[in-house]
Amino acid sequence: MFTAYALITVVAVLANAAVAVADLLGARFVLANSAEVGVPETWLPGLAALKAAGAAGLLLGLLGVPVIGVAAGTGLVLFFIGAVAVHIRARVYYNLAFPGGYLALAAASVVLAVLR
Secondary structure (H helix, E strand, C coil), rough: CCHHHHHHHHHHHHHHHHHHHHHHHCCCHHHHHHHHCCHHHHHHHHHHHHHHHHHHHHHHCCCCCCCHHHHHHHHHHHHHHHHHHHHHHHHCCCCHHHHCCCCCCHHHHHHHHHCC
């Protein structure tokens, strides 16, 4: 069970860290998606900070502070539920798999952390 937890959590950490960097750098795909779903550009640094904090917390959980890992994973689950809701509200369904994928990774890391 630990192997599955470690693998999923590492993927979640890398994915969230990468998208946080993309948010901070104002990557073209981030700006286009944000505009399409109605998220102001001024929110991107804050959203990036939340994703980066979640990634850091997941990593801390993996490195031996499980309560931080579960809290960070739970925070990311809530964050990406919000992202999915924003996509649905804006009726932008074609790329719903992206926030849905991040949501699935965060949820899986929380479940596996609790079960291990």
